[in-house]
Amino acid sequence: MNTLIKNAIVLLPDGTTPVANIAVIDDRIAAVGDVPENFQADKVIDGTQHFAIPGFVNAHTHASMTLLRSYADDMKLMDWLEQMIWPIEAKLRSDDIYWGAMLAAVEMIRSGTTAFADMYGPDMERVAEVVEVSGLRGVLSRGLIGVAPDSDKKLEENAALYENYHGAAQGRITVMFGPHALYTCPPDYLKKIAAKAQALGAEVHIHMSETVGEIENCLKEYGKRPFAHVASTGLFENGTLAAHCVHLDDEDIDIIKKYQIRVAHNPGSNMKLASGTAPVPRLLEEGICVALGTDGASSNNNLDMLDEVQLAALMHKVHTLDPLAVPALTAVKMGTEYGAQALSLRDVGRLQAGDKADIVLFSMHGAAWTPCYNPVSLLAYAAKSSSVDAVMVDGKLLMENGALTTLDEEHILFEAQKVADRLTK
Numbered sequence: 001m002n003t004l005i006k007n008a009i010v011l012l013p014d015g016t017t018p019v020a021n022i023a024v025i026d027d028r029i030a031a032v033g034d035v036p037e038n039f040q041a042d043k044v045i046d047g048t049q050h051f052a053i054p055g056f057v058n059a060h061t062h063a064s065m066t067l068l069r070s071y072a073d074d075m076k077l078m079d080w081l082e083q084m085i086w087p088i089e090a091k092l093r094s095d096d097i098y099w100g101a102m103l104a105a106v107e108m109i110r111s112g113t114t115a116f117a118d119m120y121g122p123d124m125e126r127v128a129e130v131v132e133v134s135g136l137r138g139v140l141s142r143g144l145i146g147v148a149p150d151s152d153k154k155l156e157e158n159a160a161l162y163e164n165y166h167g168a169a170q171g172r173i174t175v176m177f178g179p180h181a182l183y184t185c186p187p188d189y190l191k192k193i194a195a196k197a198q199a200l201g202a203e204v205h206i207h208m209s210e211t212v213g214e215i216e217n218c219l220k221e222y223g224k225r226p227f228a229h230v231a232s233t234g235l236f237e238n239g240t241l242a243a244h245c246v247h248l249d250d251e252d253i254d255i256i257k258k259y260q261i262r263v264a265h266n267p268g269s270n271m272k273l274a275s276g277t278a279p280v281p282r283l284l285e286e287g288i289c290v291a292l293g294t295d296g297a298s299s300n301n302n303l304d305m306l307d308e309v310q311l312a313a314l315m316h317k318v319h320t321l322d323p324l325a326v327p328a329l330t331a332v333k334m335g336t337e338y339g340a341q342a343l344s345l346r347d348v349g350r351l352q353a354g355d356k357a358d359i360v361l362f363s364m365h366g367a368a369w370t371p372c373y374n375p376v377s378l379l380a381y382a383a384k385s386s387s388v389d390a391v392m393v394d395g396k397l398l399m400e401n402g403a404l405t406t407l408d409e410e411h412i413l414f415e416a417q418k419v420a421d422r423l424t425k
């Protein structure tokens, strides 16, 4: 299938925004700008008064937690997890994971996300089904909690997920290992995960250094800060996506650089759980890959990546009193290009010939986009994700003219509400 997007304002990798055409052949961008004269389009999309950007990459979420949106708010992380979230998660069934992830897929596509890194469980196969039918790209990890009696079984489930799904859905699904955090995974368990991941060549997705309490308890229990402690188990050897990374010192940053750990910054969740402000400007200065994530919809409380771009652009300015702390283009790149890097998605995250055709079109018709001196600035500071008009992944339209093409939205809302009613009755 060949698609031609005509006359859009296009965000190029160098940050410029010319009016250009985008030619797509099958799953890849064939050309941006000069489209070959002999290019035959099966479909032409009028991109006039639209801003074309690479799809957002949600670098850290728990998709099925959409079911717990507004269930537990205004609490600190450990109270929220221990008193509210873990007890209700213990009631989740396989179908619940499915409908929660379906609800997440609706929300993600509608707000311009084309890829997401998910850590959850059990039954991540059900999330893989959702990736398959929705057309999204998913990097899936089975969440691993080592203090549970079935921790070895969970590790085997993560290995089976890798063996059965890594590269599935025409390559749109990839799999990582998902140790939840150092405070739920004792060192021997982290070592086992490291060995298994190494044997399979898999990467790791973990929560790191999220709260002051995590650092203090780690120092008390192991005599080391979280990054030094986890590094000593070998977990970082094979490639790591580390969510949060809020409380870091120089030694932590050296370890992040040494292992080329990619950071998923979650500004909305960090603010709502009152966890703190990650040192993002410093991490960027040090050349570390910093992506953006929403975290789950129970700590955010949505999966809208444009919110995270806007929060990242704003919160570091007020925290450092420096208006250049995270400029608009950097925030947009954190939500797109750097997200793709963080998830090890090859040829994703930039609008350039040869890359995957994961493209989002924002309608620029409306007050928030008028007048337009600078489309990147409008995106980072003014736009709403309700102006997303079209979403393409691997050259296939998942949303066109504001309508979802792969999912039955009303049915999904109905089923998700039914699950929530059962969980809370």
Ligand SMILES: CSC[C@H]1O[C@@H](n2cnc3c(O)ncnc32)[C@H](O)[C@@H]1O
Residues within 6 Å of the ligand: 062, 077, 081, 085, 086, 089, 119, 120, 121, 142, 143, 144, 145, 180, 181, 207, 210, 269, 295, 296, 299
């Ligand atoms: C074992 S599956 C993943 C596990 O993580 C929980 N979770 C959601 N948000 C956070 C967060 O910000 N920090 C730590 N853990 C979090 C989720 O509820 C699942 O139990």
Ligand SMILES: [Zn+2]
Residues within 6 Å of the ligand: 060, 061, 062, 207, 243, 295, 296
């Ligand atoms: Zn999380």
